[in-house]
Amino acid sequence: MKYFDRADDIAHRTTVLDRRSTLIQKILASGETMLGPNETNKSDIDLWPREDLFCAGHNHATGRCNHGAQIQQGRLQQLMQMINEEQRQQENKNN
Structure with a gap:
């Protein structure tokens, strides 16, 4: 059984570097302005949940914890509300 092959690894690294270079060139060619040093992309912040699930204050052995x-x-x-809204919008476009 082959666990590691140096030649395969070098070829894979070359492929990854080529893809990276291609993506960088696409970004640079897009003409989109870059963010300043103190600017953040607000939409990225919304990708992460903001709830803190702290359950250590009680015993989970009882099975009564249902935070999750x-x-x-x-x-x-x-999610269901979003799906229903998209379906309504699609139906309105079709009518």
Whole structure:
């Protein structure tokens, strides 16, 4: 069984570097302005959840902790609302 091959590794590294260079050139050619030193991309901040799940204050052995279930249910409801809204918009476009 072959675990590692130096020639394969070098070829893979070359492929990765080529892809990286191609992506960088596409970004530079797009003409999009770069962010300043103190600017942040606000949309990236919204990609991460903001809730803090702290359950150490009580015993999980009882099975009564449902923090995750409540949050999951809320996320599912949000997702269903988004899907329903997109379907309504699509139906309005088709009519």
